[in-house]
Amino acid sequence: ETGVTQTPRHLVMGMTNKKSLKCEQHLGHNAMYWYKQSAKKPLELMFVYNFKEQTENNSVPSRFSPECPNSSHLFLHLHTLQPEDSALYLCASSQEMGPTDTQYFGPGTRLTVL
Amino acid sequence: GQNIDQPTEMTATEGAIVQINCTYQTSGFNGLFWYQQHAGEAPTFLSYNVLDGLEEKGRFSSFLSRSKGYSYLLLKELQMKDSASYLCARLDSNYQLIWGAGTKLIIKP
Numbered sequence: 001e002t003g004v005t006q007t008p009r010h011l012v013m014g015m016t017n018k019k020s021l022k023c024e025q026h027l028g029h030n031a032m033y034w035y036k037q038s039a040k041k042p043l044e045l046m047f048v049y050n051f052k053e054q055t056e057n058n059s060v061p062s063r064f065s066p067e068c069p070n071s072s073h074l075f076l077h078l079h080t081l082q083p084e085d086s087a088l089y090l091c092a093s094s095q096e097m098g099p100t101d102t103q104y105f106g107p108g109t110r111l112t113v114l
Numbered sequence: 115g116q117n118i119d120q121p122t123e124m125t126a127t128e129g130a131i132v133q134i135n136c137t138y139q140t141s142g143f144n145g146l147f148w149y150q151q152h153a154g155e156a157p158t159f160l161s162y163n164v165l166d167g168l169e170e171k172g173r174f175s176s177f178l179s180r181s182k183g184y185s186y187l188l189l190k191e192l193q194m195k196d197s198a199s200y201l202c203a204r205l206d207s208n209y210q211l212i213w214g215a216g217t218k219l220i221i222k223p
Contacts, residue, residue, distance in 0.1 A: 004156070042118065042213040043157075043201070056210065090156065097209045099144050099164065105156035 003027045004106035006091050012112045013081065021076040021109045023091030029104075031097045032074040034066060037088040037108070049074065050097050081113045118214035120202050125220045131190050134217045136202035140183040144205040148176050148187045151216065152198045160187070160200075189219075197221045 004025045013019050025032065034046040048056035049068040063085075065077040074091055088108045094101040119137045126132040138146070145164040149157040163169055163178035163185060175188040187200055199216040206212055 040122070040215060042215045043203075043211075045210060048210070056208075099205065099209060100162065101209070102147070102159050102162065103211065104159070107156045 003104050004091060004093055006089075006106035006109050008109060009107065010110045010112075012114065013078070014114050015081060015083070017081075018077070018079040020078065021089055021091075021111075023074040023076075023106055025072055025074075025091075025093040025104070025106075027093055027095075027104060029093040029095050030071050031094045031101070032068060032071070033092040033094075033103065034074065034076050035090040035092065037090055043090065047076075048097070055097070078111075081111075083113050086111055086113045118202055118204055118212060120200075120214040120217045122215070123218045123220065125222060126189075126192055128192055128194060128221055128223050130192050131188065132192060132219065134187045134189075134200050134202075134219065136185045136187075136214060138183050138185070138202070138204045138212075138214075140180065142207035143180065143183075144207065144209060146176075146178055146185045147203045147205065147211065148185075149201040149203065150198050151201060157201055192221050194221050194223070 007022045031050045033048050036044045046060045047066040052068050063080050067075040090108045091106040092103040094103045147162050148160040150160050151157040161176035168177045173190045178185045199218050201216045202214040203211040
């Protein structure tokens with residue numbers, strides 16, 4: 001399944017580094033999402049873009065900065081992260097943000113902050 | 115609150131049937147999703163219920179009772195490859211998914 005791709009798959013970074021996560025969807029969708037998944041916890045919605053406009057920022061710290069240059073690409077820029085930010089970061093897309101629009105996920109980026 | 119409650123872990127035997135329950139807050143409800151997530155992989159869509167009743171898809175079925183805030187996922191003829199986490203998620207009034215922590219299903223031979 002290559003509908004939603006994410007790079008890199010694994011990332012180890014120090015607290016002072018700056019890195020970016022990339023997501024690309026090949027499904028012709030108009031909505032894209034960033035989620036954080038920590039062990040034994042529910043998926044946490046971080047950011048939502050619908051038709052390239054950010055519609056949601058669920059109280060995410062400013063050390064996470066999203067960018068959506070077009071409806072197929074989504075980035076998550078990271079800087080001065082904390083060890084508690086270590087998690088699996090999942091990107092998803094859906095046709096739109098509607099009642100029957102299923103979200104399709106990428107394989108995630110496993111992030112470790114040292 | 116927005117809690118989605120589902121069991122943390124379940125164990126079942128190959129060839130058997132297992133039911134994974136999920137309870138959720140009923141206000142602002144727009145549908146109930148089930149996803150499967152194998153370790154280290156992306157969650158994949160299994161089912162969507164918005165009306166009461168049972169939806170059957172091959173070996174997997176999903177049930178919804180809106181008045182009770184209750185859903186279950188029923189897996190029949192279990193296979194070893196069904197070992198995974200099963201995530202319940204409620205679609206809220208803003209069309210955002212509110213997720214449970216997932217149920218880890220362990221299948222034994």
